Amino acid sequence: MLPAPAPVAAPAPAPAAAEIVLTVANVSKAFGTNQVLRNFSLEVRRGENVVVLGKSGAGKSVLIKCIIGLLPVDAGQITVLGQDVATLDHAALDQLRAKVGFLFQSNALYDSMTVRENLLFPLRRHWLTHSPGEEDKLVRQALEDVGLGHTIDMMPAELSGGMRKRIALARTLILQPDIILYDEPTTGLDPVTAREIDQLIREVQQKYGTSSLIISHDMNCVRLTANRVALLVDGRCYAQGTYAELKASTDPAIHEFFSE
Numbered sequence: 172m173l174p175a176p177a178p179v180a181a182p183a184p185a186p187a188a189a190e191i192v193l194t195v196a197n198v199s200k201a202f203g204t205n206q207v208l209r210n211f212s213l214e215v216r217r218g219e220n221v222v223v224l225g226k227s228g229a230g231k232s233v234l235i236k237c238i239i240g241l242l243p244v245d246a247g248q249i250t251v252l253g254q255d256v257a258t259l260d261h262a263a264l265d266q267l268r269a270k271v272g273f274l275f276q277s278n279a280l281y282d283s284m285t286v287r288e289n290l291l292f293p294l295r296r297h298w299l300t301h302s303p304g305e306e307d308k309l310v311r312q313a314l315e316d317v318g319l320g321h322t323i324d325m326m327p328a329e330l331s332g333g334m335r336k337r338i339a340l341a342r343t344l345i346l347q348p349d350i351i352l353y354d355e356p357t358t359g360l361d362p363v364t365a366r367e368i369d370q371l372i373r374e375v376q377q378k379y380g381t382s383s384l385i386i387s388h389d390m391n392c393v394r395l396t397a398n399r400v401a402l403l404v405d406g407r408c409y410a411q412g413t414y415a416e417l418k419a420s421t422d423p424a425i426h427e428f429f430s431e
């Protein structure tokens with residue numbers, strides 16, 4: 172019989188003294204009469220993984236789009252790495268996006284490009300010039316970080332769903348971002364592959380000291396990756412705490428997320 176896997180401890184909260192890298196302050200956002208975010212506030216500290224948990228349609232994707240400046244906010248302020256997102260022009264926003272990796276739920280790999288070309292894309296997109304030797308080193312390092320060095324000349328169609336997710340993460344890592352935004356990183360993956368991705372998110376955090384905002388419905392992903400969990404309910408940050416703290420809550424609005 173195989174030995175039982177070692178239990179994975181939930182991450183501890185980040186030290187309260189760590190620098191704040193992302194602030195969402197009293198942000199409101201509506202589409203017509205649909206008020207999605209109402210005075211939503213949240214902070215992420217350096218080296219911390221914060222998971223935003225909310226029901227379907229609660230506004231999690233809208234929040235991420237506001238953070239990366241894809242959607243303007245109606246009120247409030249979003250500050251990323253000390254910069255007020257609303258005041259940035261196109262060029263400044265582009266520079267900021269080089270420091271903020273975004274892992275799409277769909278992975279958004281280019282199917283007609285090899286893995287190597289997919290990873291080179293963000294370097295060229297942000298006009299980061301390296302010699303071919305340096306580029307090769309960066310690509311190989313990013314692939315090693317996700318455990319897929321051997322896929323460098325493969326096409327995305329030749330990879331499994333979990334592998335494509337890893338390649339998408341490697342493509343984010345190649346820019347060595349300060350912050351990574353993960354949109355539902357384990358959705359559509361089988362449970363074993365999903366836990367591997369959770370583990371990888373922790374490894375990236377530990378190796379690079381990256382801060383992450385993770386949107387997830389998957390309670391195992393929340394438990395295994397979050398230093399802190401923020402609940403998005405009725406457009407507000409309803410509650411925050413460690414997974415264990417929120418799970419122990421007797422408030423019905425909090426408890427329903429943890430009752431599975």
Ligand SMILES: Nc1ncnc2c1ncn2[C@@H]1O[C@H](COP(=O)(O)OP(=O)(O)OP(=O)(O)O)[C@@H](O)[C@H]1O
Nearest residue numbers: 202205207225226227228229230231232233234388
């Ligand atoms: N561009 C848009 N125009 C109009 N309404 C929008 C737009 N984007 C999002 N919405 C609305 O905002 C609300 C929140 O959507 P959002 O995609 O953020 O939810 P979510 O919490 O990410 O849900 P899910 O977990 O199902 O992906 C929904 O009512 C949606 O219809």
